[in-house]
Amino acid sequence: MGRVGERAVVLGAGMAGLLAARVLAGAYDQVTIVERDEPPEPGRPRKGVPQGRHAHMLMPRGQEILRGLFPGLEDELIDAGAVVADPSTEHRFNLGGHALCRVPRSDRAVQASRPLLEGAVRERVQALDGVVFVHGCDAVGLVAPDPRRVTGVRIMRRVPGSAEEELPADLVVDATGRAARTRLWLESLGYDPAPREEIEVGVAYASRPVRLPLGSPPDKAVVVGPGPGRPRGMALIAIEGDRHLLTVAGLDKGHRPPTDPEGFLAYMEGLAPPDVARAVRAAEPLGEISAHRYPSDLRHRYERLRRFPAGLLVTGDALCSFNPIYAQGMTVACLEAQVLARCLEASGARDLTRRYFRAVARALDVPWRMAVAADLSMPEVPGRRSPAIRLLNAYVGRVQAAAARDPEIAGRLVRVIGLLDPPTALMRPSVLAAACAVRRTGEALPGTTPHPETASDHHFTVGTEQGVQR
Numbered sequence: 001m002g003r004v005g006e007r008a009v010v011l012g013a014g015m016a017g018l019l020a021a022r023v024l025a026g027a028y029d030q031v032t033i034v035e036r037d038e039p040p041e042p043g044r045p046r047k048g049v050p051q052g053r054h055a056h057m058l059m060p061r062g063q064e065i066l067r068g069l070f071p072g073l074e075d076e077l078i079d080a081g082a083v084v085a086d087p088s089t090e091h092r093f094n095l096g097g098h099a100l101c102r103v104p105r106s107d108r109a110v111q112a113s114r115p116l117l118e119g120a121v122r123e124r125v126q127a128l129d130g131v132v133f134v135h136g137c138d139a140v141g142l143v144a145p146d147p148r149r150v151t152g153v154r155i156m157r158r159v160p161g162s163a164e165e166e167l168p169a170d171l172v173v174d175a176t177g178r179a180a181r182t183r184l185w186l187e188s189l190g191y192d193p194a195p196r197e198e199i200e201v202g203v204a205y206a207s208r209p210v211r212l213p214l215g216s217p218p219d220k221a222v223v224v225g226p227g228p229g230r231p232r233g234m235a236l237i238a239i240e241g242d243r244h245l246l247t248v249a250g251l252d253k254g255h256r257p258p259t260d261p262e263g264f265l266a267y268m269e270g271l272a273p274p275d276v277a278r279a280v281r282a283a284e285p286l287g288e289i290s291a292h293r294y295p296s297d298l299r300h301r302y303e304r305l306r307r308f309p310a311g312l313l314v315t316g317d318a319l320c321s322f323n324p325i326y327a328q329g330m331t332v333a334c335l336e337a338q339v340l341a342r343c344l345e346a347s348g349a350r351d352l353t354r355r356y357f358r359a360v361a362r363a364l365d366v367p368w369r370m371a372v373a374a375d376l377s378m379p380e381v382p383g384r385r386s387p388a389i390r391l392l393n394a395y396v397g398r399v400q401a402a403a404a405r406d407p408e409i410a411g412r413l414v415r416v417i418g419l420l421d422p423p424t425a426l427m428r429p430s431v432l433a434a435a436c437a438v439r440r441t442g443e444a445l446p447g448t449t450p451h452p453e454t455a456s457d458h459h460f461t462v463g464t465e466q467g468v469q470r
C-alpha cells in the first residue's frame with residue numbers, strides 16, 4: 001500500500017483497534033495506539049476487555065482474514081498452546097434444537113482464549129515499523145479547531161495530577177468498544193446525532209475454565225444455540241493449557257445463568273448433550289465463575305449523516321456490536337479492517353471518511369441482519385417482526401432441521417453462519433428442496449438426537465428486519 005499520511009491515531013487496543021493499526025501501518029509513517037489499560041500479562045484477561053473471560057470463537061471468515069493480515073500467526077498460537085481442531089469431526093453444533101450433521105471440511109480451526117489470541121495479534125502489531133502504544137491513557141475528546149476536520153485527539157494519562165494533552169493526527173480511528181463516545185464528541189462539535197438501531201436483547205453470560213476428566217467426549221467445540229421457547233445456549237471450547245472454557249448464556253428475563261457452582265452446572269445440564277454434561281459435571285474447576293451482561297445489539301449509522309468531519313473513522317464494537325451468542329464480533333472487526341485497507345488502497349485519504357462508512361455499512365449489513373433476525377426469533381426480545389422476517393425465520397428453522405439429516409445442507413448452513421457465504425446460499429434449489437421436505441417446523445426428524453429441551457424450531461436466522469430506530 002502506498003503512503004497516505006504522516007500520523008494516524010487509533011483509540012483502543014482491543015481486536016478492532018489492533019486490526020485497524022495493522023492496516024494503517026502500511027499507509028501512515030506513524031501509528032499511535034492509545035489504550036486505557038496497562039499492558040496485560042501474557043494470556044491473562046484484562047479490565048478493559050471483560051468479555052475475555054468468556055468463550056470466544058473466531059468464525060472461519062475471520063480466521064481467513066487474520067491469516068492474510070498476519071501470515072504465520074496460527075503457528076505462533078499453536079506454539080503458545082492453542083488447540084488445533086478438525087471441525088468435521090471435532091465440532092458439534094445444535095441449532096434450534098437440531099443436532100447438525102458433521103460436515104466434511106478441509107480447513108482446521110485454531111482455538112485459543114481471547115487473551116491469547118489478542119496477545120498474539122498485539123505482539124505482531126507492536127513489531128510493525130512506526131507503531132507506538134501509549135498505555136494507561138484515556139482518549140477524552142477530539143481536536144477539531146475547524147469542525148469540518150478532526151486534526152487530533154485529546155488524551156489524559158491515568159496518573160494522578162495529569163493534565164490533558166493533544167496528539168495531532170491526520171486520521172483518528174475510534175475503536176474504544178461499545179461505550180465509545182464518538183457520537184457525543186460529534187454532537188459537541190455541532191453535528192446531528194447519528195441514527196442508531198438497537199435491539200434490546202438483555203443477554204447474561206456465565207463462564208468458567210475447567211479441566212475435563214480423561215475419557216471425555218473428543219469434541220473440541222460443543223455449541224448449543226438458543227431458540228424460540230428456550231432462549232438459552234452454551235459453548236464448551238477447548239483452549240490452551242489443556243483447558244475447556246464453559247460458557248452458558250440466556251436472556252435476562254427469567255433465563256439468567258446462576259453464578260453459584262451448583263446452579264451453574266445445573267443450567268449447563270439443561271442444555272448440553274448428555275455425554276458432554278456428564279464430562280463437565282466430573283470436570284475440575286480451574287477458576288472463578290465470571291458473569292457478564294450484554295444489553296443490546298447496537299448499530300450506529302454514521303453513513304447516514306449528511307455531514308461528518310474528515311479525518312475520523314469508527315470501527316469494531318464502537319460502530320456496531322452484536323449479540324455475542326452468535327460469535328460475530330471479532331470476525332466483523334476483521335471485515336472492517338479489510339474494508340479500511342481497500343479504501344486506502346483505492347484512493348488514499350481522498351474522501352476517505354465517506355467512502356469508508358459507505359463500504360463498511362455494506363459489509364455490516366449481512367451479519368447485522370443475521371443477528372437481529374435470530375434475536376427476533378425469540379418472543380422475549382422486543383421489536384417489530386415483519387411478515388418477511390417471520391417467513392425467513394420459519395424457513396431457516398426448516399433448513400436447520402434439514403441440516404440435521406443432510407451433510408450437504410449442514411455444510412451450506414455452517415458456511416453462511418461462518419460468514420464465508422452470503423445468506424442467499426441458503427436459497428439454492430437443493431436447500432429449498434430439502435427445507436420443503438421437512439415436516440412441520442419444530443418436529444424432530446429421524447436421525448436427529450435433539451436434547452428434550454432443545455426441540456424448538458429455529459435459531460440462527462437470516463433476514464432483513466430493521467432494528468428500532470433511535
Ligand SMILES: Cc1cc2nc3c(=O)[nH]c(=O)nc-3n(C[C@H](O)[C@H](O)[C@H](O)COP(=O)(O)OP(=O)(O)OC[C@H]3O[C@@H](n4cnc5c(N)ncnc54)[C@H](O)[C@@H]3O)c2cc1C
Binds near residue numbers: 035137
Ligand atoms: C460475553 C462476550 C462474548 C463474546 N464472544 C465472542 C465470540 O465468541 N466471538 C467473537 O468474534 N466475538 C465475541 N464477542 C465480541 C468481541 O469481544 C468484540 O466484538 C470484538 O473483540 C471487537 O471488540 P472491539 O475491539 O471493538 O472492542 P473491545 O474489545 O471492547 O476493546 C475496546 C478497547 O478500547 C479500550 N478503551 C475503551 N475506552 C477507551 C478510552 N476512552 N481511551 C482509551 N482506550 C479505551 C478498552 O480498554 C479496550 O482495550 C463477545 C463479546 C462479549 C461481550
